[in-house]
Amino acid sequence: MIQFYETQLKSLLENREVLQKTYNKTSTYRLVFLVIGSVCLIKTFQINIYLGGVLLILFLGGFYYLVKYHEETEENLLQNDHQQTLLKNEIGILNNEPNDIYSDGSDFSNPHHIYSADLDLFGPNSLFQLLNRAKTRWGVELLAKNMLEIESAVDVLHKKQEATAELKEKTTWRLKFLASLVSIPNSLSDSSHQISQISIPPKIALGTFLKYYGKIVPLVWIALFVGFYLIKFEGIGFGIGGLVLFHFYLNGLNKKITELYFEQISVTGRALQSFSKAAELIANEEFSSKILQEALKDFPRANLQSKNPIEDFSLIVKRLEMRKNMIAWIFLTSARPFEPIETLKMGDWLSQNPNFFKEIFKGIAILEYYASLGTLHFNNPDWCLPRFHEETETFISAKQIGHPLIKVHKAISNDFELNNHNRVNLITGSNMSGKSTFLRTIGINIILANMGAPVFALNLHLRLGIEPICYMRITDSIYENASTFKAEIERLKLVLEALKNGILHIFLIDEMLRGTNSEDKLKGSMALFEKLVNENAIALLATHDLRLSEISAKHTNKVKNFYFEYSTANGELIFDYLIKEGVCKSFNASLLLEAIGLKMS
Incomplete structure (x- = not known):
């Protein structure tokens, strides 16, 4: 690529x-x-x-x-x-x-969400930063929304995948569309919301008269010249002066009414130029995927004088911008009562097109979303679009699944299957061997799959509607007056409540109860492990504590042990990051501590 x-x-x-x-x-x-x-x-x-x-x-x-x-x-x-x-x-x-020219989604970060913080969905070096190609606030919010929701309708997922595949193949169009928006600063992404909420201008003094006068003012000028030419041409200067003064009077009569509104439109006008090209590209492109056809069915296309849906409105705004040039303002106002007439045109246009900008930005946002996913698929042609099923026997079946945020040349892929015979999986291993990364690999690919995006796998079959709940990145908070253990208690409470809510969850748990003493940690961990098994939960638990594997021996029909290991060569630790069935027998904390100069007795 x-x-x-x-x-x-x-x-x-x-x-x-x-x-x-x-x-x-x-x-x-x-x-x-x-x-x-x-x-x-x-x-x-x-x-x-x-x-x-x-x-x-x-x-x-x-x-x-x-x-x-x-x-x-x-x-x-x-x-x-x-x-x-x-x-x-x-x-x-x-x-x-890093993908620096697009937002990294930091404003969507939520440490209390059931999986977003644990799976690195938002912020620097996040999944959002990898995916995002949206410049409008509508598009950014749509991308974040789809990351935080699990889709339970298989037909919707198929339509999403169809749209992703279509945008992947429309390479030339997709690059032009994204390029039309790429120069918009992230700080101006909210301008799309501001534009979509433009209000009809306030009532103009002598509005009815001005509405018709604006249409006949060219005839007034022609009649003036013809009349003075036929009657007394030498006096034309008085006629011109009188008409100009009349126009300035009408203009000044509405100055207080229109000035604030013009300032609002001025901001809008500057932002409009950034979205104009993108709207034109959408209006002149045909899409075959059902979800894009449905989203764009009300997109302004027909009965427009220009091929650009925004251009008609933009021309009015441009003319209003000209009033800031003193010489241009004098000339325009001399020719006709410029400001009130253009304001009336603005009001008529907005009245005739009440949902114009909402449809425009809804369309741009949808295309930004699927262009983001299509770009991911185009950049990673070896990734696959997952298949969903509603069978109750198998929940995850993955071939060569890897973590999308790890540099491609360093990413290690694994095969893994999760079914009724290993609903709960205990993963042991030494430090830095890949336990936590594997849990995140499963979780983040589930999120990608539910977005309609490709996943980092050669093949992935996924149970429809499965939602991750993570207990991984637990931290204290001075601001919230919460210790690490208190934060862990809150997350445990969330896990226990989720066991009873009737939703199909996959629990991704990494080293439980780190904020307490080793004895209570073991008791609590074993109690939660037993609870997950007895409630027929689907879970992956990573731990250093081999005593938890004793529970596995009592539930061989539901629990399976996996492990990651390391080897040594020339005094260095070597990790292959490959998951294997069984229980880890060797740990490396002592070796790592001694390597930095801390001798172990």
């Missing part, structure tokens, strides 16, 4: 050189055309006024074409830069660098 992105990047760099040369030439042509055209116009008007009028029309048309072509080239340069930024980021991610 790195080679693919590097090839694309090379092509973009070559294309940018061509675009830059075209941009520079167009700037020169425009200046030359303006100077020579102006001189020719002056000379032509001196010779023949009618010929000068024809030349003026041709001059304005030619200059307009050059300006539009220059703007189009500038836009292509900007999109080229955005695509380069995107490709460089993807190359960095594949080289195990």
Whole structure:
């Protein structure tokens, strides 16, 4: 995949050189055309006024074409830069660098959630940071929401996988779509919410009159010139002055009413430019997956004058932005009561399109979500889309399952099956041998599977609706006045309540009751182990305490022992991180302590 992105990047760099040369030439042509055209116009008007009028029309048309072509080239340069930024980021991610240009989801972190903190779902170096390609707040929230919910409908999961597969294959479109949004700072992600909540402007004084006057004002100007030409042309200056003063009066009459509203729209206008290209790409693309078709069925496409769904509204906002230029404001207000007329247009547009922006940003968010999952699948073609079933015999059947957050060249994969004959699994092993990582591997791939994403496995069959509950990363909190043991008690309470709530859970428990003395720790651990077995729970328990394996011997039809081990070579510890059936017989804490200079008696 790195080679693919590097090839694309090379092509973009070559294309940018061509675009830059075209941009520079167009700037020169425009200046030359303006100077020579102006001189020719002056000379032509001196010779023949009618010929000068024809030349003026041709001059304005030619200059307009050059300006539009220059703007189009500038836009292509900007999109080229955005695509380069995107490709460089993807190359960095594949080289195990952090995904820095997108949010890492830290604001969704919750240490009290049943699995998010334990499985590293949010924050730096998290699953969210690996997945996220969303720039709108709607998209970021949708991604987080799907991480925190377990889907229980198999047809919905199949539709999600279908959409992920479609976006994976739409490589060119997906890269253009993501590039259109990539330059938006994470701090402006909330602007999508602000835009979707734009209100209809306040009532305008003389609104009815202005609504119709705005339509006929060009005729008023024509009538003014024609009238003075036929009657007394020398007095046209008084007529023009009177009409201009009338326009300024109407404009000032509504100044207090509209100024605050204009400021709100001004912020909106700046943000709109960032989302405009993405909306255009969606509006002009066809999708085959059912979930995308359903999500985009109300996306604004038809009966728009422009191919860009936001452009009609954006043009109004751009005109309002022009009032900040004093010279432009004087010219525009002289021609017509600019501000109240544009405000009325804004109100009419919002009234005619009440859900326009909600549908726009809902569509962008859905595409951001599946573009994120599709990118993950594209970047990791060896990962699979899991299969779900509702059988009661087997819960997890995995071939070569690995942890998605471990650097690819260092990740070790394992085969593992969890069924009715090993509903509870005791995993022993030495320090740093891979016990905790294996628990997280199972948990995080369950989350990916329920999102409709690919999982880090050659093959994964998963029981529908299985939800992780983790007892792993337990810490104290001075702020909450909670010791480690108190935090463990709260998590134990959650586990015991979950055993009775009728939901299919998989309990991922790593070294219980670390915050108390060894005797109480053993008693409590054995009691919880027995409870899980007697309640027919599905669980993986990692521990250093071999005495817990005694319980396994009493429940051979439900409990199975697994272990991770290490070996030594030239005085160094070597870990293979492969899970094996049985009980660990060797531990390495003494060796590790002696290695740092602490002698053991």
